[in-house]
Amino acid sequence: MHEWSESQQMIRDAVRRFIDDEVAPQVEELEHGDLPPYDILRKLYSTFGMDEMARARFRKQIEAEKRGEETKKKSSGGDPESRADQAAATLIPIIELCRYCPGMVTAMGVSVGLTAGAILSKGTTEQKERWAEKLLTLEHVGAWAITEPGSGSDAFGGMRSSARREGDEFVLNGSKTFITNGPHADTTVFICKLEEEGVDLRDRKILNFVLDRGMPGFEQSGALRKMGLHSSPTGELFLSDVRVGMDRLLGGEAALSRAGGGRESAKGTFQTERSGVAAMALGIVDRCLELSLKYARERVQFERPIGEYQLIQDKLARMEVARMNLQNLVFRTIELSAHGKTMTFAEASAMKLYSARAAVEVAMEAVQIYGGNGYMSEYVVEQLARDAKVLQIYAGTDEIQIRAIAKDLLAA
Ligand SMILES: Cc1cc2nc3c(=O)[nH]c(=O)nc-3n(C[C@H](O)[C@H](O)[C@H](O)COP(=O)(O)OP(=O)(O)OC[C@H]3O[C@@H](n4cnc5c(N)ncnc54)[C@H](O)[C@@H]3O)c2cc1C
Secondary structure (H helix, E strand, O other): OOOOOHHHHHHHHHHHHHHHHHHHHHHHHHHHOOOOOHHHHHHHHHHOOHHHHHHHHHHHHHHHHHOOOOOOOOOOOOOHHHHHHHHHHHHHHHHHHHOOOHHHHHHHHHHHHHHHHHHHHHOOHHHHHHHHHHHHOOOOOEEEEOOEOOEOOOOOOOOOOEEEEEOOEEEEEEEEEEEEOOOOOOEEEEEEEEOOOOOOHHHOOEEEEEEEOOOOOEEEOOOOOOOOOOOOOEEEEEEEEEEEEHHHEOOOOHHHHOOOEOHHHHHHHHHHHHHHHHHHHHHHHHHHHHHHHHHHHHOEEOOEEHHHOHHHHHHHHHHHHHHHHHHHHHHHHHHHHHOOOOOOHHHHHHHHHHHHHHHHHHHHHHHHHHHHHHHOOOOHHHHHHHHHHHHHOOOOOHHHHHHHHHHHHHHO
16 A cells, blocks of 8 residues: 555545534634543544444444354454455544544544453453443443553553452452543443462452442542643542452453463553554644644745745655655555554554654654744644653553564564
């Protein structure tokens, strides 16, 4: 794939129109007010039939599971072209939304990609029916909680949240922080360690439980104040003796006998997160370049448009290089999906590392091109620069991506 097909361009144009009508007029409220992103995202889903498509795909998968058929995890059926269109139809809204509000994509991605994704990959058929369908259609908001005040990069090693088994029940305790959608989530995947006597804390089984809003002992904080990404509410979760049955343990009884418990499931989730970042970065870079070009043509200093100065041209040219690279990474993601393949963990990490850095560099250079105006909230590059920074932190920091890539290279 070397360019968007005609049908993909049509989708992109339609999504752009939706964003012009529904998102752009509300950016101020989303970014500087208290408007949560969910109703606009639901409207996006219903306008483009994304909710009905997700429901139909989900029902088909569940029916197949009930008939005892092996579900195809890596490809969603159809010929390569239709699979490419399906992958593009998922990535195009991410790119386009990130031109305005990367936070909206974070809120949507965590709910659909991470929370529903975790339930779909590790849940029993019953658990999928109970929680995943409403998350996939955005009827419900989901949160995926692994990070704790004392454990971020070393997510499993430093994890303190625990599940104590009492007969057929578990008693959950612990706290989580920086949780996207935490304040609003209807459904939360809570990742913790099984209390196992005589087993070192670092080696204990990792378990994933599904929690509903309002369960006794389960508290969801309000939104934390942060540097950017204001259209994505982020919060803390507190669990104090939350009692749950086996029905809320993802995978049920079988999860207890899997070596390491849910470590592999969470790793799969990291991979999903990482590969989505290229599309987010592309949206940010594309918009920053568009705005920078406009400003470079219009802004006059020393009696010439600043775009005539080589130092500004150098910035614009580098932005275009980043845009092309990111677009190629997105095309590669689509190609892989079309052929039912996924990236290796190291490849997804490399893509995430490059994309996050490119987005931050381009957005900061856009601020520089705008000069004093770039530092003012009135100009959108200021917001995009603050928003871009998070790409180097969440879904694994830059340093952690480097570690994953190097480990893979050295092991080969
Ligand atoms: C806006 C936002 C949304 C988020 N959403 C979620 C969510 O929905 N769910 C969730 O579970 N988490 C979420 N997170 C948490 C995020 O994944 C963590 O912040 C991230 O993994 C880093 O962990 P930390 O903040 O504890 O930093 P730390 O791990 O404490 O890292 C501090 C610094 O040390 C570096 N460092 C750590 N270990 C090494 C090493 N071995 N070698 C070299 N350098 C190292 C890091 O790279 C970083 O620079 C979110 C975070 C943010 C900011």
